[in-house]
Amino acid sequence: xxxxxxxxxxxxxxxxxxxxxxxxxxxxxxxxxxxxxxxxxxxxxxxxxxxxxxxxxxxxxxxxxxxxxxxxxxxxxxxxxxxxxxxxxxxxxxxxxxxxxxxxxxxxxxxxxxxxxxxx
Amino acid sequence: xxxxxxxxxxxxxxxxxxxxxxxxxxxxxxxxxxxxxxxxxxxxxxxxxxxxxxxxxxxxxxxxxxxxxxxxxxxxxxxxxxxxxxxxxxxxxxxxxxxxxxxxxxxxxxxxxxxxxxxxxxxxxxxxxxxxxxxxxxxxxxxxxxxxxxxxxxxxxxxxxxxxxxxxxxxxxxxxxxxxxxxxxxxxxxxxxxxxxxxxxxxxxxxxxxxxxxxxxxxxxxxxxxxxxxx
Numbered sequence: 632x633x634x635x636x637x638x639x640x641x642x643x644x645x646x647x648x649x650x651x652x653x654x655x656x657x658x659x660x661x662x663x664x665x666x667x668x669x670x671x672x673x674x675x676x677x678x679x680x681x682x683x684x685x686x687x688x689x690x691x692x693x694x695x696x697x698x699x700x701x702x703x704x705x706x707x708x709x710x711x712x713x714x715x716x717x718x719x720x721x722x723x724x725x726x727x728x729x730x731x732x733x734x735x736x737x738x739x740x741x742x743x744x745x746x747x748x749x750x751x
Numbered sequence: 752x753x754x755x756x757x758x759x760x761x762x763x764x765x766x767x768x769x770x771x772x773x774x775x776x777x778x779x780x781x782x783x784x785x786x787x788x789x790x791x792x793x794x795x796x797x798x799x800x801x802x803x804x805x806x807x808x809x810x811x812x813x814x815x816x817x818x819x820x821x822x823x824x825x826x827x828x829x830x831x832x833x834x835x836x837x838x839x840x841x842x843x844x845x846x847x848x849x850x851x852x853x854x855x856x857x858x859x860x861x862x863x864x865x866x867x868x869x870x871x872x873x874x875x876x877x878x879x880x881x882x883x884x885x886x887x888x889x890x891x892x893x894x895x896x897x898x899x900x901x902x903x904x905x906x907x908x909x910x911x912x913x914x915x916x917x918x919x920x921x922x923x924x925x926x927x928x929x930x931x932x933x934x935x936x937x938x939x940x941x942x943x944x945x946x947x948x949x950x951x952x953x954x955x956x957x958x959x960x961x962x963x964x965x966x967x968x969x970x971x972x973x974x975x976x977x978x979x980x981x982x
Contacts, residue, residue: 641823648826662890664825665971668964671829676836689830692823696942697789699824700885701767702814704793704907706900708800708807712873713901720868724878725905726912728860729939732882733913733920735856737927737935740849744842744930 637688640680644671757805763813770795784914787943790907825886832964838957839965845930846958850966851973853938857882858977875982877901879974881909884941887967895978906941913940914947921951933958938966 648667655661674680692699707713756762773795774788800810832839839846858879865875877897880888885906892902917936921927927935929952936948937959945963949956 638823641826644829645822645826659972660894660975661971662825662894664822665887665890665968667822667826668829668832669968671826672832675829675833682830682833685827685830688823689827692820692827693831696824696885697787698767698771699817699820700789700889700903701771701792701796702763702811702818703821703885703889703899704789704903705796705807705810705814707793707904708797710898710900712871717870717874720865720870721874721878721901721905722908724861724864724868724870725881725908726916727864728857728878729882729909729912730916730920731860732853732857733916733935733939734924736849736853736938737920737924737931739852739931740845740934741924741927741931743848744845744928 634687634691637685640685641671641688644668644674753803757809758812760813760816763810764816765813766796766799766810767792767814767817770799784947785911787907787911790911793904793907821886821889825890828884828886828964828967831960835957835961835964838961842930842934842958842961846934846961846965847969849931849934850938850962850969853882853935854966854970854973855977857939857970858974859981862981873898874901876978878905879978880970881905882913882939882941883967883970884963887971891971891974895975907943910940910943913944917944917947917951929954930958934962937962941966 645664645667647670648665649663651666651670652661652663671680671685675682770792771788774791777791778786778788796810800807861875861878861881865878876895877892879895879897880891880902883891885903888902888906889899892899913936917940921932932951933948933955936944936955941963945956945959948959
């Protein structure tokens with residue numbers, strides 16, 4: 632019962648996100664589920680919703696995130712346009728850009744927090 | 752008989768559960784950064800379908816049932832973000848500027864490298880969300896017109912790669928403070944990298960965790976605009 636109710640809440644936030652998404656559509660395209668996430672965050676931060684009212688379903692989903700992505704990754708079987716020659720460039724772009732992203736983020740953040748580090 | 756069973760949604764669901772359990776088991780036994788449960792499940796399922804010559808469409812009947820949970824899961828990330836509110840409040844400015852610089856570095860490096868290596872446009876688009884957490888990456892990929900499955904696989908690869916290179920990057924950038932290390936790992940390689948950040952230290956782990964959700968949000972807002980201008 633508790634889980635069903637919490638699941639209902641989650642779906643309610645999703646639907647509210649969809650409504651907000653269609654309102655914002657002409658300005659910026661943001662998926663409804665992501666706006667639902669923002670609305671849930673706001674509800675929790677403002678105290679409108681208590682953590683325990685969403686905790687059980689939230690933890691069930693959050694601790695098993697990777698499981699829910701298995702079908703989405705198997706869908707690669709339906710992608711005809713990919714061939715062996717693409718694999719190496721894809722891997723190179725993914726890994727090199729991950730390296731660049733990590734280094735740039737660390738350097739910029741380091742320079743910004745240099746002075747603050749001593750105080751905390 | 753066996754053939755007919757694969758037409759039931761139960762088939763795809765059960766195969767997914769078994770393959771994922773096996774992946775989680777291998778991860779637990781080996782404790783290797785390369786043993787990613789999702790990646791192992793993917794390889795097992797594709798191998799199984801190929802060996803027994805079962806069409807992907809049959810698997811999809813059950814797979815769609817699991818796939819449906821992705822949107823509620825994305826909403827639940829709001830709870831994750833809420834739990835990091837203290838870290839976010841304390842390091843708000845460092846997080847925002849650090850992550851934004853990372854999102855820009857990610858966007859331009861993918862754009863440049865993809866053009867250099869002559870990757871098709873659809874693949875370039877599918878790569879753009881790869882540094883953020885899978886639920887948000889998949890939504891962004893769909894909005895940009897990319898291929899969701901390719902995005903998910905690139906997200907996994909990025910996570911594994913990020914976790915692997917993090918200690919090595921730390922050696923390269925000697926003396927970088929823990930805040931920067933956490934923000935860097937979380938922004939570049941989401942939850943999979945964050946597991947490594949937690950091993951490095953408590954502060955690194957907390958900032959890396961906080962960076963996951965924020966990097967996702969900043970990417971979802973910025974990347975479609977950047978792609979419109981530079982893509």
